Amino acid sequence: MQNRFTMFRRGTTFYCEDRTTGQQKSLQTKNETEARKIIQAKNDAVNQPLMNLVLAKTYLAAKDPKLITRT
Numbered sequence: 745m746q747n748r749f750t751m752f753r754r755g756t757t758f759y760c761e762d763r764t765t766g767q768q769k770s771l772q773t774k775n776e777t778e779a780r781k782i783i784q785a786k787n788d789a790v791n792q793p794l795m796n797l798v799l800a801k802t803y804l805a806a807k808d809p810k811l812i813t814r815t
Contacts, residue, residue, distance in 0.1 A: 747787045748786070748787060748790045748791075749763070749786045749787050750783070751780065756774045757770060757771075757773070758770075758771045758775075758776065759771060760783055760786065771783075
């Protein structure tokens, strides 16, 4: 699986670059661990979209079981 998003730092702030479009955007963090987590989440969203849907439903069910049955 190829990573679509890569991380780099300018000064003290971390940024991500979309390898497909070349677009660069601030991750709005100076913490490298947090930046890595954001990049991982972005890549997971692209590589495993159905898994993210299942995770979202799981989180919603834990918060309010009636939310997942709504249309």
